[in-house]
Amino acid sequence: MSETASKSPGVPxxxxxxxxxxxxxxxxxxxxxxxxxxxxxxVLDATIVNIALxxxxxDLGISDGNRQWVVTAYALAFGGLLLFGGRTAxxxxxxRAFVLGLGGFAAASALGGxxxxxxxxxxxxxLQGVFGALLAPxxxxxxxxxxxxxxxxxxAFGIYGAIAGGGGAVGxxxxxxxxxxxxxxWTFFVNxxxxxxxALGAYFVIRExxxxxxxxxxxxxxxxxxxxxxxxxxYGFTRAESExxxxxxxxxxxxASAALLLTFVLVESxxxxxxxxxxxxxxxxxxxxxxxxxLAVIAMFGLFLFLTYYLQVVKGYSPVRxxxxxxxxxxxxxTGSTQIGARLMTRxxxxxxxxxxxxxxxxxxxLLTRMEIGTSYAAVLLPGMLxxxxxxGTAFMPAMSLATSGVEPRDAGVASAMVNTSQQxxxxxxxxxxxxxxxxxxxxxxxxxxxxxASRSQxxxxxxxxxxxxxxxxxxxAVGILVLAAVIALVLVDAGRPATTVTGPSDGAGRGAxxxxxxxxxxxVPVVAH
Numbered sequence: 001m002s003e004t005a006s007k008s009p010g011v012p013x014x015x016x017x018x019x020x021x022x023x024x025x026x027x028x029x030x031x032x033x034x035x036x037x038x039x040x041x042x043v044l045d046a047t048i049v050n051i052a053l054x055x056x057x058x059d060l061g062i063s064d065g066n067r068q069w070v071v072t073a074y075a076l077a078f079g080g081l082l083l084f085g086g087r088t089a090x091x092x093x094x095x096r097a098f099v100l101g102l103g104g105f106a107a108a109s110a111l112g113g114x115x116x117x118x119x120x121x122x123x124x125x126x127l128q129g130v131f132g133a134l135l136a137p138x139x140x141x142x143x144x145x146x147x148x149x150x151x152x153x154x155x156a157f158g159i160y161g162a163i164a165g166g167g168g169a170v171g172x173x174x175x176x177x178x179x180x181x182x183x184x185x186w187t188f189f190v191n192x193x194x195x196x197x198x199a200l201g202a203y204f205v206i207r208e209x210x211x212x213x214x215x216x217x218x219x220x221x222x223x224x225x226x227x228x229x230x231x232x233x234x235y236g237f238t239r240a241e242s243e244x245x246x247x248x249x250x251x252x253x254x255x256a257s258a259a260l261l262l263t264f265v266l267v268e269s270x271x272x273x274x275x276x277x278x279x280x281x282x283x284x285x286x287x288x289x290x291x292x293x294x295l296a297v298i299a300m301f302g303l304f305l306f307l308t309y310y311l312q313v314v315k316g317y318s319p320v321r322x323x324x325x326x327x328x329x330x331x332x333x334x335t336g337s338t339q340i341g342a343r344l345m346t347r348x349x350x351x352x353x354x355x356x357x358x359x360x361x362x363x364x365x366x367l368l369t370r371m372e373i374g375t376s377y378a379a380v381l382l383p384g385m386l387x388x389x390x391x392x393g394t395a396f397m398p399a400m401s402l403a404t405s406g407v408e409p410r411d412a413g414v415a416s417a418m419v420n421t422s423q424q425x426x427x428x429x430x431x432x433x434x435x436x437x438x439x440x441x442x443x444x445x446x447x448x449x450x451x452x453x454a455s456r457s458q459x460x461x462x463x464x465x466x467x468x469x470x471x472x473x474x475x476x477x478a479v480g481i482l483v484l485a486a487v488i489a490l491v492l493v494d495a496g497r498p499a500t501t502v503t504g505p506s507d508g509a510g511r512g513a514x515x516x517x518x519x520x521x522x523x524x525v526p527v528v529a530h
Contacts, residue, residue: 027205028146032156034201035139036163038102041194042132042139043167044174045074046427047304049125051175051319052184059184062118072238073122077129078136079424080231084223086137086417087275090410091218094142095208097413099199101135106195113188124188133420140416142206144404150346153401158342161397162334170330172308173323180320216410221267222275229260230421234428241432280407280415285350288492289403290422293396295485296358297426299365299478300392302434306471307368307381314373314464328382332389333396340390341397350398351493357395358486364388365479369472373464395489402495434474442470 049056049070057067089097108131112124140160147156178186236253243250268274281287311317311325341353364387370380400419407415445466453459 027207028152028156030201031146031206032143032159034198034205035098035143036159037194037198037201038098038135038139039160040163040167040170041105041191041198042136043163044171045128045132045191046167047171048175048178048187048190049074050308051172051323052179052187055179055184056115056121060115060118060121062121066118068238068242069118069122070125072235073125074129074132075234075238075424075428076231077126078132079129079234079421079428080227081130081133082137082230082417082421082424083226083276083414085133085135086141086414086420087218087223088134089138089141089413089416091216093208094138094145094413095202095206097134097138098142098206099202101131101138102195102199102202104131105135106192106199109188109191109195113185133417136420137413137417140400140404140419141412142208144407144412144416145208145409146206154342154345154397155338157345157401158338158397161341161400162337162393172304172326173320173330176319176321176323180318216273219268219271219273219275222264222271225260225264225267226275229257229264230425232257232260233425237425237428237432241435245436276414276418277411280411281418283406285493285495286403286407286415286418288488289354289399290418291492292354292358292485292489293399293403293419294422294426294429295481295488296361296392296395297423298430298433299361299481299485300388301427301430302474302478303365303368303388305431305435306438306474307385310371310468310471314468315377325377325381326385329385329389332386332391333393334389336390336393336395337397338393340394345398345401350402350495351490353398354395354489354493355486357391357393358482358489359391360394361388361391362479362482362486364391365475365482369475369479371468371472371475373461373468399489402493405495430478434478437477438470438474440470441473442466445469 053067053070056062056070062070085097085101105128108124108127111127112121115121115124143156143160147153174190175187178184178190232253236250236257239247239250239253245251264276265278268276268278281290307326308322311322312319317325336357341357344353364384367380367384367387375381403419404412404415443466446463449462449465450459453462
C-alpha cells in the first residue's frame with residue numbers, strides 16, 4: 001500500500017478534510033458578494049472622507065489645528081482595536097461579529113453625515129473605527145474558513161485582494177463625485193446602503209462552518225496593552241506628520257508604544273489563553289507576509305496623498321477628474337489580482353507572485369519620479385499607475401491568502417486582524433514618513449530658488465516646482481521600500497505551491513503555511529490507495 005494525497009472531491013476513495021464541510025457552493029459565492037461589499041466599504045472610507053474634508057471643515061467650523069482629527073479619530077480606533085476585534089470574532093462567531101460590525105458602521109456613518117459640530121464629527125469617526133475593527137477581521141476570517149479548496153480559494157481571494165488594494169482609489173473617485181455634485185455629507189451616507197445590503201446578504205446567505213470557535217476566556221491584560229500600544233504607535237506617526245519627529249509628545253508616544261507592545265509580547269508568551277497567540281506571527285510565512293504587506297502599504301498610502309495634491313494643486317484637476325485619473329491604478333489592481341494572481345496561485349509558490357509583483361509596482365513608482373509641473377498624464381502618470389496597480393494586485397492576492405492559511409480555525413479572526421493591523425500601521429507610517437520627506441525637500445528647494453524669482457508669478461512657479469520636487473523625493477524612498485518588500489517576500493516566504501484539492505485547517509503547528517517549494521501549502525489528508 002502507498003499513501004497519496006486526495007485529488008478532488010469527486011475521486012473515488014478521496015476523503016474530505018474536516019474544514020471542507022462548508023456551505024453549498026452557490027451560498028459560498030453569494031456570501032463572497034456580501035464580504036466583498038463590506039470590505040469595499042471599509043477600505044474606501046479611508047480615502048473618501050479626505051476628498052470631502054475641506055468642505056466639511058468649512059461647514060462645521062473645524063479649525064485647521066483640529067481638522068486632522070477627522071482622519072486621526074478613525075485611524076486610532078481602527079488600528080488600536082483590530083486585534084481585539086479579531087479575537088472577538090473568534091469568540092462570538094465570525095458571522096455574528098460581521099453583521100454587528102456592519103450595523104454599527106452604518107449607524108456611525110449616519111451620525112457622521114448628520115454632524116452639526118466638530119465634536120459630533122470626531123465621535124462619529126471614532127465609532128466608525130471601532131466597528132470597522134470588528135468588521136474587517138471578521139470578513140477576512142470568514143473568507144479563510146469558507147473557501148478551503150485551492151482553486152476556489154484563489155478566485156475568492158483574487159476578488160478580495162482587488163478590492164483591498166483598489167478600494168482606496170475607488171474612494172477617491174466616489175468622494176470626488178459626491179462632493180462635487182451633492183455635498184460632503186453623502187460621503188458618509190453612502191455607507192448605509194452598502195452596509196444594509198451586505199448585512200442582509202450575510203444574515204441569509206453566510207453559513208459559517210461549524211466548530212473552530214475559540215471558547216477560551218478573553219485575555220483582558222492583552223486587550224488593554226495591545227490597544228494602548230497600537231493607539232500610541234498610530235498617534236505617534238500621525239502627530240509626527242503635523243508636529244515633526246522631534247516633538248516631545250511624538251517621541252513620548254513612540255517610547256510608550258514600544259514599552260506597551262513589548263510588555264504585551266511578554267504577557268502573551270505566559271498567559272494560558274492569549275489575545276494574540278505568538279504562533280500566529282512567529283510562523284515564517286505569515287511573519288513575512290505581515291512585514292512585506294506593511295511595507296507595501298507604506299509606499300502606497302504616501303503615493304495616494306502625493307498624487308491627489310499633484311493633480312489638484314499643480315495640474316488644477318477637479319475632484320472628479322482627479323478620481324478618474326486614478327482609474328488605471330484600479331484597473332491594474334483588478335487585473336493583477338483576478339487575472340494574474342488568481343490564475344497562477346495554484347500553479348506557483350506565493351513568493352514567485354509576491355516578489356515580482358512588488359518589483360513591478362516599484363517600476364511603476366520609478367516612472368512617477370519623472371513628474372514635473374508640465375508632465376503629460378498619458379506619457380508618465382498613466383503607465384506608472386497602471387504598473388503600480390498591476391504589481392500590487394498580483395502581490396496582494398497570494399499574500400492575503402497565505403496570511404490566513406494553515407492557522408487553526410480558532411485563530412482565524414486574530415490572524416486576519418494582523419493583516420489589517422499591518423496595513424493600518426503601514427498607512428500611518430507611510431503618510432507621516434513620506435510626507436515629512438516631501439516637506440523637507442520642498443522647503444530646501446524653495447529656499448534655494450526663491451531668491452532668483454523677481455515677480456509674484458515666478459515665485460508661485462518656484463513653489464509649485466518645490467512641491468513637485470518634494471513629491472518625487474518621497475517617491476524615490478517609496479521605490480526603495482517596495483524593493484525591500486520584494487526582498488522580504490522572496491527570502492522569508494518559503495511556502496510551496498498551494499494544493500488544488502479539498503483542504504482543511506492545519507494541525508496548528510504551522511505546517512499548513514510552510515513547506516518546501518512545490519509542496520502543498522495547506523494540510524492535505526493522505527488517502528490509502530489499494
